[in-house]
Amino acid sequence: MKNGDYASPVREEGFAGLGDYAAIGEGRSVALIAPDGAIDWWCAPNLDSPPLFDRLLDPDIGGFFALTPVEPYRMARRYREESNVLETCFTTDQGEVRLTESLNSTLAGRLPWSELARRVEGVRGSVKLKLHLRFGTVAETRSPWMGETTQGNVFHIGDIMAMLRTSDDVQITHMDDEQVIAELITQQDSRSLVALLITQREPLAVPDLDAIDTRIETSHTAWQDWCKSLSYEGEYKDHVKRSALSLKFLWYSPTGALAAAATTSLPEGIGGEKNYD
DSSP states (O other): OOOSOEESOOOBTTBOOGGGOEEEEOSSOEEEEOTTSEEEEEEOSSTTSOEEEETTTOTTTOOEEEEEESSOOEEEEEEOTTSOOEEEEEEOSSEEEEEEEEEOEETTEEOSSEEEEEEEEEEEEOEEEEEEEEOOOTTTTOOOEEEEETTEEEEEETTEEEEEEEOTTOEEEEEOSSEEEEEEEEOTTOEEEEEEEEEESSOOOOOOHHHHHHHHHHHHHHHHHHHHTOOOOSTTHHHHHHHHHHHHTTEETTTTEEOSOSSSOOOSSTTOSOOOO
């Protein structure tokens, strides 16, 4: 992941640069986040599941989950030390906001459901952000639909159930079967949460927002605990740890297998013989 600054806009013809994505994961799936705060790829709940978000392949009909400042901005991001919890700082003329993102787990391992948490903190001034959630249709082979429950609206995408959970200051302006549009205005020292809960062929857990927010820090501690198990003491220790943390995304915890990639296949040469995942 590049740690340099980015300025809006970051897309060309709807695509972000492949080398510009950051990743978050929890040992079962990996989500890829563009510099503009859009999650363009996430196979949930498993690495080999059909993609829930797939704008990485098609900017017109692909699914994504974006949380982006409305005004022009500059962006810088980093992983927390010895952790795969991602922190992104958006700066506009009006203020600054910090976005902390995690695919949450517990100290004992992954959760029974997938929990994508996005904490939004006002650092200074005021920043207006737009939330845009659109579920992927796997090349238009499945049709998302929304159902109302006593716990909130649930989206059905094939055999997946999904629920968007937000703090009260997130104002939803549009919601239908295929997408959700909302806005959030931060102030200095404000703190908000946006989370997406996913399950497949199982009941959908609806945890309290405070519990989801707390699990961001639990996940951070779990990553740090895993780093403590690394025994390398040679040169470039910090770089080796970061490489190990990156490879850990591909370690599929239910089986212990190492996935070939977090995304779909990319050919070495179109039409060639040596094409690998």
